[in-house]
Amino acid sequence: MLSSEGLYQLFNIPAFTTAMTSSTNVSCFHEARRVAIFGGTHGNEMSGVTLVNLWIQNGKEIQRKGVETKPFITNPRAVEKCTRYVDTDLNRAFTTENLSAPSGDDLPYEVQRAQQINETFGPKGSPEAYDVIFDLHNTTSNMGCTLILESSKDHFNLQMMHYIKKAIAPDSCPVLLTEHPLLKYSTSRSVAKHPIGLEVGPQPQGVLRSNIFESMRLVLKHALDFIELFNEGLEFPPCTVDVFRVSEKMDYPRDTNGNIIAMVHPNLQDCDWEPLNPGDPMFQTFDGTTIRYEGAGTVYPTFINEAAYYEKQQAFVTTRRETLAAGAIKKT
Numbered sequence: 355m356l357s358s359e360g361l362y363q364l365f366n367i368p369a370f371t372t373a374m375t376s377s378t379n380v381s382c383f384h385e386a387r388r389v390a391i392f393g394g395t396h397g398n399e400m401s402g403v404t405l406v407n408l409w410i411q412n413g414k415e416i417q418r419k420g421v422e423t424k425p426f427i428t429n430p431r432a433v434e435k436c437t438r439y440v441d442t443d444l445n446r447a448f449t450t451e452n453l454s455a456p457s458g459d460d461l462p463y464e465v466q467r468a469q470q471i472n473e474t475f476g477p478k479g480s481p482e483a484y485d486v487i488f489d490l491h492n493t494t495s496n497m498g499c500t501l502i503l504e505s506s507k508d509h510f511n512l513q514m515m516h517y518i519k520k521a522i523a524p525d526s527c528p529v530l531l532t533e534h535p536l537l538k539y540s541t542s543r544s545v546a547k548h549p550i551g552l553e554v555g556p557q558p559q560g561v562l563r564s565n566i567f568e569s570m571r572l573v574l575k576h577a578l579d580f581i582e583l584f585n586e587g588l589e590f591p592p593c594t595v596d597v598f599r600v601s602e603k604m605d606y607p608r609d610t611n612g613n614i615i616a617m618v619h620p621n622l623q624d625c626d627w628e629p630l631n632p633g634d635p636m637f638q639t640f641d642g643t644t645i646r647y648e649g650a651g652t653v654y655p656t657f658i659n660e661a662a663y664y665e666k667q668q669a670f671v672t673t674r675r676e677t678l679a680a681g682a683i684k685k686t
């Protein structure tokens with residue numbers, strides 16, 4: 355029999371792995387003291403709009419020890435009109451170009467708004483920026499309760515998502531990783547050090563569904579609990595998080611005039627996060643012809659038939675599964 359010491363020698367690993375990890379491999383972050391919850395980035399996504407308005411009136415539910423949590427309606431004019439946006443999509447407006455443009459009344463409303471939001475909650479990429487921003491969205495797709503992660507290297511967010519997934523089990527909470535050289539976009543939440551999107555569906559635009567509303571509320575509760583524990587000095591050990599990384603944007607089949615000539619196939623409709631294999635039905639033309647997926651391997655479609663994406667020429671997005679490693683984290 356080998357002693358445990360002998361085993362360590364055999365595999366050439368230090369005997370005090372645990373102690374070493376906690377003293378040398380822990381990433382330290384400052385306290386997550388300033389947190390914002392954005393609703394109404396899209397004015398017709400009613401769960402976020404309603405929750406944020408509720409919390410502006412009474413913030414007790416989102417208060418946590420040592421955390422300043424600010425609920426905020428990001429696009430009030432779109433909320434008033436119950437439309438996605440007024441001039442241009444606010445959740446694409448936080449580009450360096452927009453944020454550094456000379457301000458003025460002639461700019462599109464959402465670009466003016468992006469500049470104001472960047473002043474209040476950023477500046478984007480600076481040490482003064484808010485620590486965490488949750489941005490609340492609804493989708494017409496059957497995505498359930500999805501967390502949107504913008505960077506695979508954000509260990510704080512990975513740890514938070516790991517915590518939320520565990521807290522919500524056996525219900526699932528998929529993580530969509532939007533890190534992609536071409537498909538990534540400049541979100542409202544991106545002004546924070548740790549941006550988190552929360553996308554819950556299915557819910558039609560302009561409609562409130564109690565199940566969707568309550569599951570969004572529950573994820574927010576766990577997220578704020580995580581921040582409180584972190585600020586209290588709890589160390590979170592290394593972990594892994596299964597994510598779906600955005601891979602390819604798929605448009606509807608169109609004629610030469612750009613008109614749509616097929617719908618999402620019934621076998622694919624509502625099957626967000628389920629495997630789509632080469633040869634599987636993808637679209638159905640108006641005369642009943644099936645158009646099949648012809649990619650190289652298995653993908654996991656999501657945002658299937660999202661209403662807001664018709665104007666973006668997107669029927670769904672394909673993703674690939676990946677496991678990310680998160681290092682231990684602790685407050686400095």
Ligand SMILES: CC(=O)N[C@@H](CC(=O)O)C(=O)O
Nearest residue numbers: 396445491492493502551662
């Ligand atoms: C349906 C919808 O609005 N989805 C969001 C996703 C996100 O926040 O990253 C968007 O397109 O901005």
Ligand SMILES: [Zn+2]
Nearest residue numbers: 396399491492
């Ligand atoms: Zn949205």
